[in-house]
Amino acid sequence: MNAPLRVLVVDDHAVVRRGVIAYLDVLDDVEVAGEAADGTAALDVLAQLATLGRLPDVALMDLQMPGMDGVAAIAEIRRRHPSLQVVVLTSFGEIERVHAALHEGAAGYLLKDAGPGEIVAALHAAARGEVFLDPAVARRLAQEIRAPRSGLRALTAREREILRLVAEGRSNKEIAAKLVISERTARTHVSNLLGKLGLASRTQAALLAIREGLVPPSG
Template sequence: MPEHPLRLMIVDDHPVVRDGLRGMFTGLPDITVVAEAADGHQALALARSERPDVVLMDLRMPGLDGVGAIERLRADHPDIRVIVLTTYDTDADVSRALSAGVAGYLLKDAPREELHQAVRTAAAGGRVLSSSIHSLLVDRLAPGPAPATAPTPRELEVLRLIAKGASNKEVARALLISETTVKTHLKHVFGKLGVDNRAAAVVAAMERRLI
């Protein structure tokens, strides 16, 4: 257990959902809910004042939606880890969220214990996907042929950081390269793995044991 409890913020426009989620974390010695927000704008304000370690973020909210809030949070507070918690599992929603740099994507029917562990995993730098989301991404990859050329070691370095939820800017800073170079590496990776976005590239690399 960490020396100090993990600080969690819940973002959802439905009060009953926020109440239910808060109840799921009540009493845990290693996680404490420090803030609740009803939309993306409120989440950004509370992130500045409360500095949560992890955010559970709904996708579809009035005003600033989940993806917009995630992009702003990642830019302003790169250390805050965001887990999407939603009822929507369409390909478009998943791709937009993962491309924004989330640490996880879970559905609202996730069991209590899965939510607890997801917050811990995200705070530790890992990524979490619900089984249905993982299957969706794998199914998208299934028809694709095996890559004729394997990614280079540098391309795999980029992909490993992307798998941890890093943005292009964070990858560039970590590897001491430009964001343009990061985008070029990713373009090459997409072509070699037969995919068209970051999320699918991560899953493809994991399935083929490249990362």
């Protein structure tokens, strides 16, 4: 018989985490290797398991978590443990989150209303090196390919918020303090929105925001 698929469950909600573990525990072909409440804890657990030579095959991970969130954790897990696949299980299906997770190396993206069978299918697909997407997420990706967004429509809600702050003359440090994010994250958001808008500077971004009515002109 094949060895059971070893899975690490990562979610900051204990009730959700215990529910997922309870379901996986009854499966003959799946073994829960451990659990963690956020990205940092997941990395600690993985480091301990790797030392014991018992690294899981797949991590089933939420995205919205305190401290190190899922996207950052995916990137770090894939960097430290390239053989370990990550499947996202989250309540949020916005296309920006999907892109971010897949960009960092996620091998699957599920919404929390997914059925148990879908979760197991996604875990096994990831272990085989395949990508498994929630049907609703797959439809959104297909729609985006057919009708890509441009201009301000291409920005996420967070990027539009940051564009407004840029137009107000806020620095990356001030934006970070205002939104309670790191300065590095603020800088990344600014860079991303400039790229999406095809702009070369914060001044151009500010002028665009004023022209589009995101902020009133000064004076």
